[in-house]
Amino acid sequence: MPSAIHASGLTKVFPSGVVGLDGVDLVVEPGERVGFLGPNGAGKTTFMRLALGLLRPTAGSVSLLGHPVPAERMAALAGVGFLPGDLGLVRELTGRRTLDDLARLHPRPPALRDALLTALDLPDAALRRRVREYSRGMRQKLGLVQALQHDPPLIMLDEPTAGLDPVMQARLLEWLEGRARAGRTVFFSSHVLAEVDELCDRVAMVRGGRLLLVRSVQEIRRARVRSVQVTFARPTDPAAYRVEGVGDQVAVSGVTHRFTAAGDPGPLLAALGRLEVRDVAVEPARLEDVFRALYLTPGGDAS
C-alpha cells in the first residue's frame, strides 16, 4: 500500500527569497495520525500547500496516496479532504449551498455530512444563512464539514481547532480518532500540543522550514526528562537506586530525594521497588516540554 504522504527533499524558496521549506523528508503511512507542530511561519502551511499542488516546489518531490504531485494531482486530490488554515469561503452563499457546491467538486459522495453536522452542532437553520453572517467558529465548522464530508482516505487539516470552543474541539478530536480507527490517515498542523498529544501516533516538528524531528508520541515521552520525588522510609543512599538515566544531582532533604530521570522509567521503578519507599511522585512527561526545549534552543535539533 503506498504511503499517504511521501515528501522527499521538499524545498520551497519564495520569489522574495524567503525559505518556506528546506529539504523536508517526511513519510506518513496509511492509517497514521500525525501531528505537524511548529510556531507561526515554521513552514506547516507551506508543506500542506506543496503537498496539494497549490504551490510548486523549488526542489524535491511529494506524492499523496501514491500519486506524485503535480503529475497526478487530480488522482491524488480525489482521496484528500483539506481544511486550510485561513479558510476562504464565498460570503454570498448560504452554508448549505457552499457544502453542496464543494461536494459536487469532489468525486466521493458526501456520505458523512449529516453525521458531521450533528457532531459539530451545525443545525439546518444555520445552513440556511449566508456565510457572511457566520461567526468565526461557525465558518470553521463549515470548513471542517466540507473537508470531512466525503470520508476521504487522507485528511489534511491546517489548524482545525482554531476558533472552536473546547466542547467542539473535543468532539472534533473524537471524530478524527473515529476516522483513524476506520483506517483513515489524519495529518494535521497545530500549535496546540495537548490535542496532538491526545490524538496522534507521531509528531513532526518544524522550525524555520526545517524538519526538526519525527518521532512517535510514546518515544518522545519516554525520552523526556521527568522530575521525580521519592520519600523513603529511612535515610537512603542515592547510589541504591542510581540506574541509567537518573541525573547526577540529587537533592536530599531528610528522607525525601528529588532528582531527574530520563528515558524508560522501568529500571528506576524496579530499583525503587527494592527499597522501602513511602511515596513517589513522577511529573508526567509532556510534549510541551519537548516543544519548548526545541524551539527555545537556537538551531535546536533533536532528531
Add this chain to the structure above:
Amino acid sequence: MRVVLALTVARAWRRTLALALALMVFELLVGLSYASVDQNQIRQVVESLPPALRALASGADVASPSGYLGTGFAHPVALTLAAALAVSVAAIPARDVEHGVAEVLLARPLAPVRWMGAQALAMAILLAAVVAGGLAGGLVAVWTVDDLASVSPGGLVLVALTAWLVALTIGAATLAGAAVSRTGGRAIGIGAGFAVVAYALNYLAQVWTVMDPLGRISVYRYFRPAEVLREAALPWGDTLVLGAVAVALTAAALALTARRELAP
C-alpha cells in the same frame, strides 16, 4: 466546471442586473432624446465643435438616426458600464486567490485551467446579459420613436454583438491580469488600465494624426456602432480582430493560470 460557473454567476448576478438595467435605461434615453432634437441643428452644432470633442462621436454622423443611436453605444457611459462588469467579474479569480477561496476549490480534483475557463465562460455570459440590456433599450427606442424607424433592429443586434466582443476583450485582459495577480485590486487595476489606455489611444488617434498608428492597437478602434447600424451588416474585419484579441487574451489567461501558484 459547471459548479464554478454557477458560483461566479451567483456572486455577480446582482451587479449584472443593475448594470444591464442601467445600460438599458441609458440607451433608451439616448433613443428617446432623438425625438426632441432637430437634425440640422445637431449637424451644425457638431460641425462647430473643435476636433477634440467631435472625436467623441468617432467620426459618425450623429445627426442621422443610425449615427445618433450608434453613438449611444460608443458613449463613455455605455462603455464604462460594460467595462465595469467585465473588469469586476474577471478579477474574481485573483480575489479568490487572495482570500483563500481558490485554495478551498483547488484542493479538490479541479484543474486550475478548468477553474479559470469556467470564470471566463461566466464572464462571457454575464457580459451578454449587460449588453442585452443595452440592446433592449435601443430596440424599445427604435420601436417607439418615429424618427428612428429607419434604424434596423437587426443592425442593433449586430451592434450588441460587437459591443459584447469589445467588453469581452476588456474582460479577457483583466482575466490575464488576474492570472498573474495575487490580489483582486491589482487585477482590477490591470483591467481598468487596459480599458482606459485603449480608449485614450483611440481618442488621441482621431484628434492627432501622429497617434494614428497607435490607435490601431486599441480595441475601441474596431468598435464602430454607427457604421454597423448604417450598413446593418457585420463588419467582418473588425469582428475578427475583436474576437481574435478576446480569444488570445483568454488563452493567455489560461496558460498563465496553468503555471501560477494558487495559494494566497
